[in-house]
Amino acid sequence: MDTKKYEDQIPVDEGLQGNETIEEAILVLQQEPTEEMLAHTLTVIRRRARANGQFIVAVIPPAGAESSLQIQAIQTEDERYWWMAFTSFDEEIKGGETVMSTFMADISHLFEAALMTDDIEGIILNPWNRALMLDKSLLQLILAGK
Template sequence: MNRPKDEGLNGNEKIEQAVYALQQEATQEQLAHTLTVIRRRMKEHGQFVVAVEPSLGSEQMQLRTIRTADGASWWYAFTSFEEELKGAEPVQSTFLVDMDKLFDAALAVPEISGIILNPWNRTIQLDKTLIRITKGS
């Protein structure tokens, strides 16, 4: 299958590989490596796929959220369209967004706990602390 890829998603397979390795061996070193891989992709102007839904009574779109067992709300994003299609939900409206901008937005929205990357498969929960570490700020 030689499907054309969106430029901004090229290289995101490195993130998937790092997250897979982290799932196999959940150590501080592997977490640091995974965050470094995400940071590199961010600095290369990498993008994520995000699901959006229309905001009632507004022209704006809102990022879709997932509520975790503890009641926290998280945005979710995907490293590729293939990852998005692994979910149980029907295909949704999606957009590409710069990683850097998504991280900044997540840090600025108090009711969001962070971003869950690839919630259906090679998953990592980036809370605000991990996002700040990834951004290097």
């Protein structure tokens, strides 16, 4: 029996299985930034949402008994705030400088929550590497086709 084969494999959470298709679509979109490739990428994300896919979301732990868990936001150069989400643990650790608290979130529920949150612009998928900024209009497009 070949045990090396098993040692090299990092287990992937069931909710993240299939998210590599999103990473591949984003890579192609980065190489060929056309409306057709954007439409394709949004379709791939919609399919993962329909399949009950999940993202990894960075959170800010509660500060005290009265506070609640909050999704961590990052500020872009234009001073707007975005939530961060990751398609895989590999994508999450590429930011490397800081350790983040994370949890798994259903893609559809995360998008719906973002649409209802006034002080954010949307969600940045994989902000460290294969990044895709999904503003609220793109989130609505993805959910409308669901």
